[in-house]
Amino acid sequence: MRAFATLFASCLACTLLCGCTSGDSSSRAPGKQRLFKVEDDAIPFKHDAGATGQRHITEIVGSGAGLFDADGDGDLDLYLVNGARDQLLVQIDGEFKPASKDCGIGGTDSGMGIAIGDIDGDGDPDIFVANNGPDRLYINDGKARFQEQAVQRGINISTFSSAAALVDIEGDGDLDLFVCSYLDFDEKTFTPCTRGDLEVYCAPSNYPAVPCRLLLNDGRGQFTDVSESSGLNNLPAKALGVISIDIENDGDPDLYVANDGEPNFLLINQWKQQGRIFFEDDALLAGCAYGEGAKAEAGMGVDAADLDGDGDEEILVTNLEAQSNSCYRNDGDGLFMEISFANGLGAASLAHVGFGIRVIDANLDGWLDIFVTNGHILDNIGEIRQGSSSFAQVDQLFIGDGSHFVLTPHIQNNDETVGRSLVSGDIDNDGDTDLIITRWNGSPRLLRSTAAGSSHVIGLQLVGTPPASSTDAIGARITVTAGDRVFIREHRVQSSYLASHDPRQLFALPAGNTSARVHIRWPDGSEGEQNLQSGGYHRWQQGVGIVATTPFQSPR
Amino acid sequence: MFEILLLSTLMQSTPDFDLTSSMRQQTSPMEITIRNAELSLGRGDHAAAARICRAILNNKPQDPDALFLLGRASFAAAEGLAPAPLALQAYREAERSFLQFLQVVPERDESRIRQSLAICSRHRGAHRRALLHARKAVELAPDNPIAQRVLGECASQLGRKEEALRSFQESHRLKPSDIDVVHLLAISLRDLERPAQACRLLEESIAQLPAPSDSAVQLLLVLYTTHLFTNDPDSAQKVIERAATIAPDDLRVAVELATNLYRLGKHPRAKVVANRARNLPDPTRRQRGVIAKILGQLHAHAGHHAEAIQELELCIEATPDDLSALLSLAGSLRRIGEGDRAREVLKIHTQTRKAISLVDRRPLPDLNQGPGLTAQAEIIRALVVLGRIDEAKIQLARRRGIAPADPANDSLQSLIQAQETR
Numbered sequence: 001m002r003a004f005a006t007l008f009a010s011c012l013a014c015t016l017l018c019g020c021t022s023g024d025s026s027s028r029a030p031g032k033q034r035l036f037k038v039e040d041d042a043i044p045f046k047h048d049a050g051a052t053g054q055r056h057i058t059e060i061v062g063s064g065a066g067l068f069d070a071d072g073d074g075d076l077d078l079y080l081v082n083g084a085r086d087q088l089l090v091q092i093d094g095e096f097k098p099a100s101k102d103c104g105i106g107g108t109d110s111g112m113g114i115a116i117g118d119i120d121g122d123g124d125p126d127i128f129v130a131n132n133g134p135d136r137l138y139i140n141d142g143k144a145r146f147q148e149q150a151v152q153r154g155i156n157i158s159t160f161s162s163a164a165a166l167v168d169i170e171g172d173g174d175l176d177l178f179v180c181s182y183l184d185f186d187e188k189t190f191t192p193c194t195r196g197d198l199e200v201y202c203a204p205s206n207y208p209a210v211p212c213r214l215l216l217n218d219g220r221g222q223f224t225d226v227s228e229s230s231g232l233n234n235l236p237a238k239a240l241g242v243i244s245i246d247i248e249n250d251g252d253p254d255l256y257v258a259n260d261g262e263p264n265f266l267l268i269n270q271w272k273q274q275g276r277i278f279f280e281d282d283a284l285l286a287g288c289a290y291g292e293g294a295k296a297e298a299g300m301g302v303d304a305a306d307l308d309g310d311g312d313e314e315i316l317v318t319n320l321e322a323q324s325n326s327c328y329r330n331d332g333d334g335l336f337m338e339i340s341f342a343n344g345l346g347a348a349s350l351a352h353v354g355f356g357i358r359v360i361d362a363n364l365d366g367w368l369d370i371f372v373t374n375g376h377i378l379d380n381i382g383e384i385r386q387g388s389s390s391f392a393q394v395d396q397l398f399i400g401d402g403s404h405f406v407l408t409p410h411i412q413n414n415d416e417t418v419g420r421s422l423v424s425g426d427i428d429n430d431g432d433t434d435l436i437i438t439r440w441n442g443s444p445r446l447l448r449s450t451a452a453g454s455s456h457v458i459g460l461q462l463v464g465t466p467p468a469s470s471t472d473a474i475g476a477r478i479t480v481t482a483g484d485r486v487f488i489r490e491h492r493v494q495s496s497y498l499a500s501h502d503p504r505q506l507f508a509l510p511a512g513n514t515s516a517r518v519h520i521r522w523p524d525g526s527e528g529e530q531n532l533q534s535g536g537y538h539r540w541q542q543g544v545g546i547v548a549t550t551p552f553q554s555p556r
Numbered sequence: 557m558f559e560i561l562l563l564s565t566l567m568q569s570t571p572d573f574d575l576t577s578s579m580r581q582q583t584s585p586m587e588i589t590i591r592n593a594e595l596s597l598g599r600g601d602h603a604a605a606a607r608i609c610r611a612i613l614n615n616k617p618q619d620p621d622a623l624f625l626l627g628r629a630s631f632a633a634a635e636g637l638a639p640a641p642l643a644l645q646a647y648r649e650a651e652r653s654f655l656q657f658l659q660v661v662p663e664r665d666e667s668r669i670r671q672s673l674a675i676c677s678r679h680r681g682a683h684r685r686a687l688l689h690a691r692k693a694v695e696l697a698p699d700n701p702i703a704q705r706v707l708g709e710c711a712s713q714l715g716r717k718e719e720a721l722r723s724f725q726e727s728h729r730l731k732p733s734d735i736d737v738v739h740l741l742a743i744s745l746r747d748l749e750r751p752a753q754a755c756r757l758l759e760e761s762i763a764q765l766p767a768p769s770d771s772a773v774q775l776l777l778v779l780y781t782t783h784l785f786t787n788d789p790d791s792a793q794k795v796i797e798r799a800a801t802i803a804p805d806d807l808r809v810a811v812e813l814a815t816n817l818y819r820l821g822k823h824p825r826a827k828v829v830a831n832r833a834r835n836l837p838d839p840t841r842r843q844r845g846v847i848a849k850i851l852g853q854l855h856a857h858a859g860h861h862a863e864a865i866q867e868l869e870l871c872i873e874a875t876p877d878d879l880s881a882l883l884s885l886a887g888s889l890r891r892i893g894e895g896d897r898a899r900e901v902l903k904i905h906t907q908t909r910k911a912i913s914l915v916d917r918r919p920l921p922d923l924n925q926g927p928g929l930t931a932q933a934e935i936i937r938a939l940v941v942l943g944r945i946d947e948a949k950i951q952l953a954r955r956r957g958i959a960p961a962d963p964a965n966d967s968l969q970s971l972i973q974a975q976e977t978r
């Protein structure tokens with residue numbers, strides 16, 4: 001990751017003077033061109049659901065992925081969780097290749113989600129993998145060689161974990177670990193479910209809920225489970241998605257948890273108010289527990305972003321078919337309103353089973369867009385519905401204008417697929433957001449963005465300074481002001497479905513602007529402000545300022 | 557609606573039960589009395605007919621003519637009776653009379669009597685017995701489209717979807733012009749996850765109807781919901797627009813049009829349609845609730861919370877079980893600073909959600925078993941919470957029919973009465 005700091009002085013000068021990555025921006029404007037180029041064979045990996053032939057629910061909901069710079073060479077590598085054997089792929093000359101066998105990765109657990117961050121505070125990214133079975137913690141030596149140390153570092157979780165988030169709950173400058181529990185599945189007592197004459201994967205309602213877990217980091221990567229004292233054990237969950245989000249804007253991170261078939265949680269962190277680590281579920285009162293029509297929906301993926309530009313973040317949740325994907329508009333003061341039928345996201349999502357969801361500026365027009373990957377949870381739904389529904393489904397890109405979203409065909413070769421996780425990152429370092437979709441029992445799909453060069457973009461890489469903030473600076477609040485626009489974003493790395501994203505942030509500036517005023521409120525409340533030029537990634541160290549700038553590479 | 561239609565059909569066909577002429581060889585005082593009862597029945601004076609028959613049966617409990625006519629009279633009376641407990645009582649009397657009749661004259665076991673018995677049993681909640689009667693009705697007259705349809709309905713009630721589908725298909729084959737059967741068949745196909753077939757059937761049937769007709773509207777409404785079933789609100793919109801063109805003043809159509817416009821995010825027009833629907837005559841409680849909810853939620857989206865609260869309260873008054881209206885109301889109350897009231901509404905929401913989950917639970921409790929009675933008492937209490945007093949009364953009447961001495965009956969009665977007087 002440190003290699004992002006490499007200065008390419010001559011190139012940078014040119015880039016920053018030109019203001020954008022290459023050539024005349026108008027000639028590269030997306031217009032009606034496809035915003036993503038699909039590369040189905042770019043990643044040498046095939047997901048194995050670990051299917052037993054008995055249709056255990058554990059098989060159908062995985063698996064996740066994470067984009068991060070494992071070896072510190074400046075480009076993104078990829079961790080793919082698997083139902084059989086996980087895989088780390090390193091990027092070499094723009095191509096993903098399996099890491100060497102001695103990299104220390106390769107758990108054969110039934111894998112689900114992933115959270116990546118600097119757990120031991122040594123400046124490199126470590127990996128937490130949530131499994132149905134023992135969860136794993138891989139500690140990085142900085143060169144993409146890992147050691148599995150979950151148990152020795154106090155992580156003893158063997159229930160059916162799903163998503164996870166690394167977040168500094170009590171503001172002591174390290175990353176604590178929140179782990180979602182899906183449900184209590186025991187294959188020894190498994191009874192098959194049927195629909196008509198056909199055997200199907202059982203619905204989650206067949207299984208008991210299980211509380212999520214919170215483990216506190218001591219700063220050196222040793223964890224203590226505080227699920228009981230933090231009140232989580234009183235909240236049985238069927239959680240598949242989680243994000244950290246500072247709802248009250250009081251500087252301590254709250255958590256939003258998407259539950260499958262149960263009301264979602266908005267876990268308000270009482271650290272600042274009460275001085276103790278305790279969560280209260282405020283989702284019902286806040287208006288974000290239930291979906292459209294007051295249904296307890298099949299919450300899966302979750303993301304948050306300031307869609308309407310009013311300075312606070314909306315929450316988005318993917319759900320089952322016949323349930324619209326939820327969009328909870330943040331009205332401030334801890335109040336949300338579900339508006340999916342009002343802003344164009346709802347009706348278009350009814351026919352799909354949404355999993356991964358990611359808010360990105362896909363066309364770099366300064367307004368946020370929404371990408372959703374879909375795929376049914378019943379492999380034989382085509383047979384059950386006699387063709388009126390299918391296991392594989394198309395992915396959806398909704399282009400936004402700040403208030404409404406329109407489903408667009410801006411994906412080339414968007415054939416149907418069984419999508420699960422959706423991970424974002426600038427894979428080719430060209431200043432736009434690429435996507436990776438994990439596909440059930442298939443190869444991951446790489447969606448390479450073609451938007452780079454169409455706008456002026458500022459890249460940011462935040463580095464916190466412990467003990468003020470964790471090195472990953474999760475929870476920092478970024479405000480970018482350019483022209484008459486103000487973009488506000490909370491820095492988080494885990495969101496979507498079972499995913500951990502590229503930790504860098506991209507901001508496309510309004511037309512006519514080549515620079516912006518950027519303000520950071522670090523997790524400890526300290527602040528910094530800089531004028532930044534577009535055209536590259538700025539590495540911003542808390543308390544120091546910009547320590548390096550790396551120009552975007554030419555679009556591929 | 558279909559049940560009422562069916563009952564009418566059955567009653568119109570009762571002259572075929574011409575038992576009196578076949579069984580009485582000579583005019584006698586008894587025959588005259590029976591004729592009087594028949595005349596009363598013919599005039600629609602079911603109560604008088606039933607009184608005459610009961611008087612005969614007091615002296616001659618096994619008189620077949622009186623039993624049969626009492627069955628007919630009670631059955632006809634049940635159709636038009638309200639409130640529901642009285643109708644249930646009438647169905648029970650009809651059932652008892654027909655059954656006794658068959659005991660006395662087993663050779664007259666006819667399909668139409670079995671159809672009536674099936675319907676009576678269904679109303680009493682004895683769904684398995686209803687199915688047996690309906691099957692017998694079909695066995696006795698396999699080419700009778702009404703028998704097939706009754707069997708379909710009884711099978712459907714018990715979740716025997718394939719049997720229901722076969723029966724509706726047969727009924728449709730025997731009488732393709734019966735729009736109600738097309739309706740039931742389409743729903744049956746939909747329930748069996750064959751929505752494409754349902755859509756084809758409906759489109760074909762609609763195409764054969766004279767263009768602007770009530771029947772076309774009826775089938776378009778089914779087609780509309782079938783498209784919604786396939787999560788296709790855009791196709792549903794096209795269909796409901798067709799229905800609105802045929803019947804712009806049909807409240808059912810207007811309410812669905814407003815609902816789908818809301819679903820599709822076409823909110824200005826949804827508001828216009830909902831306001832127009834509000835002025836159409838004779839809305840049901842549910843329709844009043846839906847209209848108020850749409851308008852309330854539109855106001856809430858626009859930030860007009862005082863107006864939203866007014867509409868949402870109207871909605872909840874009409875339909876206390878509307879969870880989304882309760883949540884929206886709580887949201888609007890919080891936004892105008894009425895946090896305590898919002899919390900109260902959320903408490904009601906939580907109670908209501910629990911009650912709905914209880915009422916919706918399947919299978920239904922078997923009232924012939926002790927635990928079934930306890931479970932049903934919980935359902936009655938939940939129905940009272942949901943404001944569904946008529947349904948609570950029906951459940952209590954069924955309960956009293958099976959377990960008249962159950963100690964919980966009186967407290968349930970008091971609960972219902974207390975809710976009614978509130």
